Amino acid sequence: GDNTIFKGKTVLITAGPTYEAIDPVRFIGNHSSGKMGFSLAEEAAKRGAKVILVSGPSSQVIHSPNIELHKVVSAKEMLDKVFEFYENADIAIASAAVADYAPKEVAREKIKKNDENLTIELVKNPDILKTMGEKKTRQFLVGFALETQNEEENAKGKLEKKNLDMIVLNSLRDPGAGFKNDTNKIRIFTKTERKEFDLKSKEDVAKDILNFVEDQLLK
Numbered sequence: 001g002d003n004t005i006f007k008g009k010t011v012l013i014t015a016g017p018t019y020e021a022i023d024p025v026r027f028i029g030n031h032s033s034g035k036m037g038f039s040l041a042e043e044a045a046k047r048g049a050k051v052i053l054v055s056g057p058s059s060q061v062i063h064s065p066n067i068e069l070h071k072v073v074s075a076k077e078m079l080d081k082v083f084e085f086y087e088n089a090d091i092a093i094a095s096a097a098v099a100d101y102a103p104k105e106v107a108r109e110k111i112k113k114n115d116e117n118l119t120i121e122l123v124k125n126p127d128i129l130k131t132m133g134e135k136k137t138r139q140f141l142v143g144f145a146l147e148t149q150n151e152e153e154n155a156k157g158k159l160e161k162k163n164l165d166m167i168v169l170n171s172l173r174d175p176g177a178g179f180k181n182d183t184n185k186i187r188i189f190t191k192t193e194r195k196e197f198d199l200k201s202k203e204d205v206a207k208d209i210l211n212f213v214e215d216q217l218l219k
């Protein structure tokens with residue numbers, strides 16, 4: 001519609017995986033395709049928002065001229081790009097699957113195979129969403145939680161610890177939910193509310209998420 005709360009708002013969205021280099025040919029990554037984040041970006045743009053989409057490596061493409069796409073590779077690059085835009089964002093949604101750890105050192109040359117096992121030391125990556133929570137001023141901040149067990153408890157823990165206004169839970173125990181699929185099944189939590197949704201296309205899930213945001217902002 002034309003009269004949405006998103007009209008004229010700046011929405012910052014993270015999407016996709018991050019790749020953490022091991023050497024010039026190898027990386028640590030995950031199964032995120034970027035579909036969930038790109039669907040959110042298109043839906044927010046359709047509702048009249050100016051969208052800043054910061055995405056890790058993904059084959060998804062944007063359609064709306066109201067989306068500004070910034071491609072990054074690693075978590076550190078995603079952090080830097082996000083904070084170029086965070087201060088001016090009205091709404092921020094973190095749907096990226098950011099690697100929690102990265103190799104301590106990136107080998108300058110391709111690591112050669114020998115007869116020994118190989119150990120790669122990993123160090124903690126910055127938590128982009130947690131940093132957004134710490135620096136929150138007027139932004140309405142939405143996180144995701146991708147869980148495989150104790151889903152609701154973990155999601156509520158992240159809502160609290162990362163200083164979020166709302167969190168979207170998807171569980172890999174729900175068939176058709178999470179990575180790669182064109183579908184997702186979500187539960188949304190705020191400090192006081194819980195809402196469960198059916199399995200649907202990621203385009204329709206994006207609508208549910210933005211409808212929920214809109215309801216919160218109208219309160």
Ligand code: PMT
Binds near residue numbers: 033142181
């Ligand atoms: O891309 P698709 O194939 O469509 O898949 C969509 C999805 C499954 C990736 C998406 O729906 C989703 O769940 N994204 C969050 C994945 C995730 O990493 O969840 P988490 O529970 O580990 O992280 C919690 C939150 O903190 C997330 O909002 C995440 O973006 C953020 N985070 C995590 C770690 C980190 N270093 N920085 C972060 O910003």
